[in-house]
Amino acid sequence: MVSAPVAPRIIPVRQARFISCAGNPPPIIMPYSVVTDDLFRAHDHPGHPESQARLEAALTGVPADARRIAPTKAAPDDLARVHTHRHITAIRSFCEECPPGRACYIDPDTYVTSGSFDAALYAAGAAILAVERALDGEHSFALVRPPGHHAVPDRAMGFCLFNNVAVATAQALREVARVAIIDWDLHHGNGTQAAFYTSDRVLYCSVHQAGTFPGTGWPDEQGAGPGVGYTINIPLAAGSTGADYALVFREVFVPAIRGFKPALLVVSAGQDPLFDDPLGSM
Numbered sequence: 001m002v003s004a005p006v007a008p009r010i011i012p013v014r015q016a017r018f019i020s021c022a023g024n025p026p027p028i029i030m031p032y033s034v035v036t037d038d039l040f041r042a043h044d045h046p047g048h049p050e051s052q053a054r055l056e057a058a059l060t061g062v063p064a065d066a067r068r069i070a071p072t073k074a075a076p077d078d079l080a081r082v083h084t085h086r087h088i089t090a091i092r093s094f095c096e097e098c099p100p101g102r103a104c105y106i107d108p109d110t111y112v113t114s115g116s117f118d119a120a121l122y123a124a125g126a127a128i129l130a131v132e133r134a135l136d137g138e139h140s141f142a143l144v145r146p147p148g149h150h151a152v153p154d155r156a157m158g159f160c161l162f163n164n165v166a167v168a169t170a171q172a173l174r175e176v177a178r179v180a181i182i183d184w185d186l187h188h189g190n191g192t193q194a195a196f197y198t199s200d201r202v203l204y205c206s207v208h209q210a211g212t213f214p215g216t217g218w219p220d221e222q223g224a225g226p227g228v229g230y231t232i233n234i235p236l237a238a239g240s241t242g243a244d245y246a247l248v249f250r251e252v253f254v255p256a257i258r259g260f261k262p263a264l265l266v267v268s269a270g271q272d273p274l275f276d277d278p279l280g281s282m
């Protein structure tokens, strides 16, 4: 989820792992970690597209020798760097009022359970921990549920309760001047865009399938006020391929990020652009 081009540190060889072995140019050797936990199953509704089965499927791709780290819980004040207190309180109350063993719907897409508020605090906390480890010179991947990039400052939507990436980015901005976010989820990260739309300290780059939920993410959404030019949206037509994504990265995202010179790169790494995802058409 997160990697950071920070000052090089001396890494003991036994901690080093190969992250990229593409053969060109030399492989990157950095320690890496996976921040995850079984506790996210407290937010689950079997049969819903966003269920624990999704995380378990993703975990099958994590190497067995990857260093796994348990997340810490985000504090409500951490969430409040992005979300309104009213939203935080509303989600907590909605979860408390949901009978144990049931799923309660905030909107037609987005459910909570009685355990979702705690799970969501851990999800945001995992993203914060991954960012902190990245700032310390490590690749860190937070595998969490519930997801976050659709959650706007005052509302949950699109399966998302709190915006994990935005909360982690806001935490990082306390330590560094600039953070770049790449969001390669199939859908536009409207919540993440909204969180930093007027900021010139966050470069938000999203590539997504055009015309899908939530209907935002058009090229003319470029930021507002001091943030003009710091939001880049590339909607791709259904059926786009890996070559199209490579073109977007090579011609747009990488040059923009190089010019921006962020201290940290956060990746909102939704896996639904993969060709066999039932909700996508890439």
Ligand SMILES: [Zn+2]
Residues within 6 Å of the ligand: 185, 186, 187, 270, 272
């Ligand atoms: Zn998505």
